[in-house]
Amino acid sequence: MEDSLHPAATSHLPPFITAPGETDVLFNVMIVFVLLMVFLVGILYLRLHALPEHMAHGASKTQLQIIGALGLIALFTHNHLFWIAALLLAMIEFPDFASPVRSIARSLAKIARREDSDERRESATAFAPPPKAAPLAAPTTSEPQWVPLEVGPAPHEEKIEQRG
Known part of the structure; x- marks a missing residue:
């Protein structure tokens, strides 16, 4: 078989056109590029959804749980109001x-x-034997001495006297 061009083909073909039976390099490069971009966009998307949780990392446990739940709801429902x-x-x-x-x-x-x-x-100490006490001294007087207390008027009586 000859490697002759078809009569309808131009004499100069672009470099991404391959001959029959050869490996299509551009197709393989584009497959790797698309897979890599899908992977990177997915990582970016998940990191963006986790942004509120990263921001609230130092917050209280309850607040972090609420933020995490809202982030998951936003991720699964695609309702951006929960993420906001x-x-x-x-x-x-x-x-x-x-x-x-x-x-x-x-x-x-x-x-x-x-x-x-x-x-x-x-x-x-309740069940311990009592300590030995010194004998009591005899009182100096037989009757206690009472000191009278000075009692002033009651507070409500003072107010009555001031008005009258």
Whole structure:
């Protein structure tokens, strides 16, 4: 067989046209390029959907879970409103209400443990023999001396006197 051109073909063919039976290099290059681009666009798409979660990485656990759920809903439903809501929630820093409550709970637990240890100490000493006491000294006088208290008028009586 001769490698002659068809009579309808031009004398000069572009370089991407291959002869029959040879490997089409441009086709193979384009397959690799398209597969690579699909892979890269997929990575970019998934990274973009994970952006709110990356932004809220330092946030509280509850906020991160809400943002993650909104991101997944946006990914599976292709409803961008959920992704925008997740992005806005990631930008907002909520106040930490749990830390002061945990601190109060720790302090109360510490106080309760201290009282428990005091009760244990008292119960441990309740069964111990009493210490030897010194003999009591005789009172100097037979009757206690009472000191009278000075009592002023009641507060409501003062107001009545001021008006009258």
